[in-house]
Amino acid sequence: MSIYVGNLSYEVTQEDLEGVFKEYGTVNRVQMPTDRETGRPRGFAFVEMGTEAEEKTAIEALDGAQWMGRDLKVNKAKPREERGSSGSWGNNRRSNRRY
Template identity: 75%
Template sequence: MSIYVGNLSYEVTEEELTAVCAKYGTVKSVYLPTDRETGRLRGFGFVSMGAEMEESDIIEALDGSEWMGRELKVNKAKPRALHN
């Protein structure tokens, strides 16, 4: 399972998001998608933690909180839809 983190600053780095999430446990991975044409961050990311309880703690702590001047939207990531 991973966590969706939305409404991120376009200036955020993987290292900064990792540092915030590491307060709640072991961060396995962080992914910040970029726009294919511009290379600019898309304003959201995905975080995978070491344990599901850690992910629940992050969602509870960060959803609706302000970080880098933005109100975060944090929830369980939905499985990626497969397109045929």
């Protein structure tokens, strides 16, 4: 499992995040998604810690904390949802029928 870190400044680097989270344990990986068109960071990241205890400690310490002028949003990352190509309406043909 990993930690979701939201409301990040666009100036934050992976090294910055790793430095902050290292205070709470081993950082295995930092992933910062970027915009496909601009290459700019999207304002959030995922951090994988060494143990669940380290994750919990980091979440408790950093959720709501001020960093680089922003209030961080830090919590357990939710599993990525599958996205269908037809959207939410395309999978239910009955909803388009008239009776």
